[in-house]
Amino acid sequence: MSTPVRGPLERIRNASVTQHPPPEVRIRSRRRLRACHECDWIMALPPLRPGEEADCVRCGHDLVKRHAFPAQRSLALSLASLVALGLALSFPFIGFSTRGVGNEIEVAQTATQMLEHHQPIVAMVVMMSIIVLPAIYLLTVVWLQISLMLPRRLPYSRTLARGLSHIAPWLMADVFIVGTMVALIKVAGLAEISLGPSFWAFIAYAILLLATTLSLDKDWLWFSLSGEPLAPEGTRTGETAASQGLTGCPTCGLINCLDSEGHGRCVRCSEKLHARRPRSLQTTWALLFTAAVLYIPANVYPIMYTTSLGSSDPQTIIGGVIYLASHGSWPVALVIFVASVIVPIGKLLALIWLCLVAPRAPGMRSVVRARLYRLTELIGRWSMVDVFVVAILVALIRAGALMSIDPGPAALAFGGVVIITMLAAMSFDPRLLWDGSEDPCNPMDSGDDDRSHGDHYGDHSGLASDAAPSPHRTAPDEQGSTS
Numbered sequence: 131m132s133t134p135v136r137g138p139l140e141r142i143r144n145a146s147v148t149q150h151p152p153p154e155v156r157i158r159s160r161r162r163l164r165a166c167h168e169c170d171w172i173m174a175l176p177p178l179r180p181g182e183e184a185d186c187v188r189c190g191h192d193l194v195k196r197h198a199f200p201a202q203r204s205l206a207l208s209l210a211s212l213v214a215l216g217l218a219l220s221f222p223f224i225g226f227s228t229r230g231v232g233n234e235i236e237v238a239q240t241a242t243q244m245l246e247h248h249q250p251i252v253a254m255v256v257m258m259s260i261i262v263l264p265a266i267y268l269l270t271v272v273w274l275q276i277s278l279m280l281p282r283r284l285p286y287s288r289t290l291a292r293g294l295s296h297i298a299p300w301l302m303a304d305v306f307i308v309g310t311m312v313a314l315i316k317v318a319g320l321a322e323i324s325l326g327p328s329f330w331a332f333i334a335y336a337i338l339l340l341a342t343t344l345s346l347d348k349d350w351l352w353f354s355l356s357g358e359p360l361a362p363e364g365t366r367t368g369e370t371a372a373s374q375g376l377t378g379c380p381t382c383g384l385i386n387c388l389d390s391e392g393h394g395r396c397v398r399c400s401e402k403l404h405a406r407r408p409r410s411l412q413t414t415w416a417l418l419f420t421a422a423v424l425y426i427p428a429n430v431y432p433i434m435y436t437t438s439l440g441s442s443d444p445q446t447i448i449g450g451v452i453y454l455a456s457h458g459s460w461p462v463a464l465v466i467f468v469a470s471v472i473v474p475i476g477k478l479l480a481l482i483w484l485c486l487v488a489p490r491a492p493g494m495r496s497v498v499r500a501r502l503y504r505l506t507e508l509i510g511r512w513s514m515v516d517v518f519v520v521a522i523l524v525a526l527i528r529a530g531a532l533m534s535i536d537p538g539p540a541a542l543a544f545g546g547v548v549i550i551t552m553l554a555a556m557s558f559d560p561r562l563l564w565d566g567s568e569d570p571c572n573p574m575d576s577g578d579d580d581r582s583h584g585d586h587y588g589d590h591s592g593l594a595s596d597a598a599p600s601p602h603r604t605a606p607d608e609q610g611s612t613s
Contacts, residue, residue: 162174162175162358163175163361163365163367163385164193164194164378164383165370165371165376165377165385166186166188166189166191166193166378167191167378167380167560167561168186168189168500168503168560168561169186169188169189169191169370169496169500169560169563170370170371170377170564170565171189171369171370172367172368172371172374173187173188173367173368175193175194178195178196179196180196180197180198181198183195188564189496189497189500190497190500190501191500191504193349193383194347194348194349194383195347196347196349196350197345197347197350200345200346200350200351201278201354202275203345204271204275204342205271205272205279207338207341207342207345208272208275208342209272210338211264211268211335211338211339211341212265212268212269212272214331214335214338215261215264215265215268215331215335217327217328218237218328218331218332218335219236219237219238219328220328221236221326221327221328221331222234222235222236222326222327222328223235223236223237223326223328223329223332224310224323224325224326224329224522224526225323225526226317226321226322226323226324226526226527227321227322227324228320228322228529228532228533229532231529231532232321233526233527233528233529234324234326235526236328237260237328237332238257238261239525240256240260240518240521240524240525241253241254241257241521242525243521243524244256244521247524247536247537249537249542251542251545251546252517252520252521252537252541252542255514255517256517256521258300259300259301259303259305259306259514260302260303260306263297263300263301264301264339267294267297267301267339267342267343268339268342270290270291270293270297271346273290274290274294274351278351278354278355283355287355288355288356288399291351291352291382291399292381292400292401295348295380295381298343299507299511299556300511301339301343302514302518303335303336303339304336304337304340305511305512305514305518306332306336306518307332307333308465308512308515308518309514309515309516309517309518309519309521309522310329312465312466312515313518313519313522313523313526315459316454316459316462316519316523317526317527320533321527321533348382352382352383352384352398352399356382356398356399357398358384358398359384359398361385362376362385362386362387365385370564371385372392372406372561372565375387375388376388377394377403377404379396379398379399379401379403380401381396381399381401382399382401384396384397384398388403388404388405392404392405392406393405406559406561406562406565407557407559410558410559410562411485411488411489411558411562413554413557414481414485414554414557417550417551417553417554417557418478418481418482418485418554420546420550421474421478421546421547421551422478424543424544424547424550425474425475425478425543425544427539427540428447428543428544429446429447429448429540431538431539431540431543432444432445432449432538432539432540433445433446433450433516433537433540433541433544434523434524434535434536434537434538434541435535435536435537435538436534437533437535437536438533439532439533444538446540447466447470447516447540447544450466451463451466451467451471454466465515466516466519469512469513469516470513470515473509473510473512473513474513474547474548474551476509477506477509477513477555480503480505480506481506481551481554481558483502484499484502484503484563485558487499487563488562488563488565489562496564499563500560500563500564503563506555507555507556510548510551510552510555511548513544513547513548513551514545514548517541517544517545520535521537523535524537
């Protein structure tokens with residue numbers, strides 16, 4: 131006879147999947163208002179069914195995406211990711227053998243070997259981005275979803291939820307997989323490669339981690355944790371938040387009042403708020419200058435040294451691309467060239483141009499600039515491919531004078547370029563691109579009248595429509611902002 135489950139575990143097991151319906155089901159008094167984090171436009175959220183999303187009527191930025199059974203979905207994916215991570219850390223990752231000499235490594239050795247080669251910063255970046263921060267992120271998701279299934283919230287739930295959005299940009303397990311593929315192709319012609327159980331477990335972990343990040347419904351999560359306080363009295367849709375002394379919280383989405391100096395703190399998640407990020411352009415310029423300076427030694431100095439039969443051959447980033455292309459590995463050479471040359475230079479030029487045009491925003495096409503900013507945020511982390519390639523090869527190719535690879539000084543410089551350009555993109559406030567723009571419907575001027583996602587719900591001025599609800603995007607006049 132089985133022992134009955136009691137206490138918190140019994141409450142989790144018996145929790146109804148409909149215990150926390152989406153906010154639009156539970157709010158009936160006033161419209162739920164949001165200020166877009168990229169253009170500052172205030173609008174009313176439409177009711178959403180699972181699988182639907184609401185985009186900003188002005189710039190097209192994703193505001194909310196609704197999922198079916200969000201707590202159960204995120205909990206299952208995060209637990210599966212943690213199991214896959216545990217397996218990936220417990221078994222051999224990859225191995226090589228040549229002329230009777232071989233080596234086999236685990237995932238963690240890609241960081242520890244860099245530490246042994248006196249590259250502590252690179253080692254820390256590798257370890258944090260593929261193991262430590264993802265593990266913290268997944269454990270936080272598990273904690274929060276279990277908290278939502280219990281009658282009372284677990285301690286520190288709001289603090290942990292606030293940290294999720296700050297950790298997410300630094301999760302790079304998927305980039306590490308691409309780096310592994312490139313490293314394997316690089317050495318495939320020189321040695322026999324073997325793939326351990328950890329290799330397949332890590333691929334599963336990277337896919338599940340990505341699925342977990344995509345499964346989180348931030349709007350639903352914060353509503354279930356803390357409800358939704360009333361929007362400030364007199365908040366008007368179809369206008370910018372800054373013009374009304376308001377701002378939208380970048381963490382939980384709630385609209386808040388600011389003091390006379392344009393600062394405040396979110397009443398729901400306690401995040402610090404500003405009408406515009408303090409010294410955004412100055413900080414971005416400083417970071418871009420630092421990244422540009424570091425990019426010179428990153429390309430001039432060797433990124434790694436290859437030793438074969440006692441002869442050492444330094445290899446720069448461009449030298450590696452030429453070597454791969456000359457040996458017929460054009461696809462891999464193209465990946466390295468795009469990730470290590472085109473993306474960093476393109477991101478630097480894009481952010482420099484955005485900083486130059488931000489003070490002249492009213493006279494230029496804001497939608498094009500907003501899309502360019504999103505692109506810089508999206509592609510920046512993929513430049514870490516080359517750093518991961520070096521970390522994997524240094525750990526794997528350890529056969530003494532017969533064959534070995536050591537990191538060069540450019541590894542640190544190039545890693546610094548990637549991290550600093552990511553920080554530069556984060557410090558740039560995209561709302562500056564829209565300040566002074568008198569046309570609320572810039573998307574309509576950019577040739578996107580036929581959007582299939584339903585970005586334009588309600589009228590084109592950003593006001594909530596009182597017309598009959600459409601099947602996908604509406605902003606009903608009864609939706610409220612109270613819990």
